[in-house]
Amino acid sequence: MMPKPMSDLHENLTRRIDDQITALVALTQDLIRFPTINPPGEDYTPCAEYLGQRLKRAGFQVNYFRGEGTPGDSDQYPRTNVIARYEGRGPGPTVHFNSHIDVVEVGHDWTMDPFAAIVRDGRVYGRGACDMKGGLAASIIAAEAYIAANPDFYGAIEISGTVDEESGGYGGVAYLAEKGLFSKPRVDHVIIPEPLNKDRICLGHRGVWWAEIETLGVQAHGSMPFLGDCAVRHMGAVLSAFEDQLYPLLASKQTQMPVVPEGAKKSTMNINSIHGGNEESHEGFPSANVPESCRMVIDRRYLLEEDLATVKSEVIAVLDGLKDNRQNFDYAIRDMWDVLPTMTERDAPVVQAVAGAIEEVLHKKPDYVISPGTYDQKHIARIGHLHDCIAYGPGILDLAHRADEYVVIDDMVESAKVMAFAIHQLLTGAK
Numbered sequence: 001m002m003p004k005p006m007s008d009l010h011e012n013l014t015r016r017i018d019d020q021i022t023a024l025v026a027l028t029q030d031l032i033r034f035p036t037i038n039p040p041g042e043d044y045t046p047c048a049e050y051l052g053q054r055l056k057r058a059g060f061q062v063n064y065f066r067g068e069g070t071p072g073d074s075d076q077y078p079r080t081n082v083i084a085r086y087e088g089r090g091p092g093p094t095v096h097f098n099s100h101i102d103v104v105e106v107g108h109d110w111t112m113d114p115f116a117a118i119v120r121d122g123r124v125y126g127r128g129a130c131d132m133k134g135g136l137a138a139s140i141i142a143a144e145a146y147i148a149a150n151p152d153f154y155g156a157i158e159i160s161g162t163v164d165e166e167s168g169g170y171g172g173v174a175y176l177a178e179k180g181l182f183s184k185p186r187v188d189h190v191i192i193p194e195p196l197n198k199d200r201i202c203l204g205h206r207g208v209w210w211a212e213i214e215t216l217g218v219q220a221h222g223s224m225p226f227l228g229d230c231a232v233r234h235m236g237a238v239l240s241a242f243e244d245q246l247y248p249l250l251a252s253k254q255t256q257m258p259v260v261p262e263g264a265k266k267s268t269m270n271i272n273s274i275h276g277g278n279e280e281s282h283e284g285f286p287s288a289n290v291p292e293s294c295r296m297v298i299d300r301r302y303l304l305e306e307d308l309a310t311v312k313s314e315v316i317a318v319l320d321g322l323k324d325n326r327q328n329f330d331y332a333i334r335d336m337w338d339v340l341p342t343m344t345e346r347d348a349p350v351v352q353a354v355a356g357a358i359e360e361v362l363h364k365k366p367d368y369v370i371s372p373g374t375y376d377q378k379h380i381a382r383i384g385h386l387h388d389c390i391a392y393g394p395g396i397l398d399l400a401h402r403a404d405e406y407v408v409i410d411d412m413v414e415s416a417k418v419m420a421f422a423i424h425q426l427l428t429g430a431k
């Protein structure tokens, strides 16, 4: 694609962001050094306060919101969110960048300190570098560059650092959306800088249904299992019925949604856990028991073309089939949570603005994608009733939640430029 000449403002923004690369890297490193591991929700308050102080210095009004009473909230682990708002010189639209500050646990296979924020080969390494402190830092540099380059703008720019995205977002975006902080007229356009790659626009995500299935048996001494009824064996029958009946059905469903990676274009179901029989948390030998209960947690991800009632009925049909055909088989099923699939329209203003900016910065058309898993867009759409929302940010999706996670510095710089150009279009309508 032939680059078209840049406007003076775009040139100005480009220059300012290129001048801020050192600051962008330092900001990313500072953010990584708060080990905001969730669960339990470590270091949320210092990380939120760091962001608040930084944005206050840049002229933002800063407010903190504790997700009081939300899952995991306690005095030891307060769910501290921060929202910073920069008012332009008069009324106009508000562009909001929302990033989660929590990161997932580290695991054991890192080759370096995950919270040292080491810079090597043009990358910043660390837990959360990719998902999503690099994106958060890029959005701050973009907003600051925009305010400096065009101080007389109308409207407002908001930046939030929110908690608990990795555990459902209830103490973070859901809590704030309930308070009206992600709705019109306060907010018009939302960009979530999740790591979807600098040239991709993420329009939404697949749906989710989690449920717990329990098979029921009868206790007895383990030396005489014929006197009882083993719930674990019944669960084995559930597993093989899933293999024979359910998985082929799921694999046959193909979506028209542009889900990435390719494997997620089909319906999927993970078996998240199975527990049956004695607790194994103690030292020494277990006692000899026939288990009377076995529990399985399933994580079913479904497509825009499917509806939740059908998704549930497919699983229940398999279980009912066993009840009809397998001696003494009985089960219980409990819903744990669900999320409807969501997809922002391609002609929505935020999609158009970011698409145009990607073309100008990267000289290519954006790819439009749907995320295999959900993120905080669900709360913005469902609770905030705001549908002008996408995920766009630097970082390679496949690196999220993995050992030696990193973000490429050049990718952060380029997406900061995309974000800054998009702010201008969304605030003024001018390209």
Ligand SMILES: [Zn+2]
Pocket: 100, 131, 132, 165, 194, 195, 375
């Ligand atoms: Zn994330």
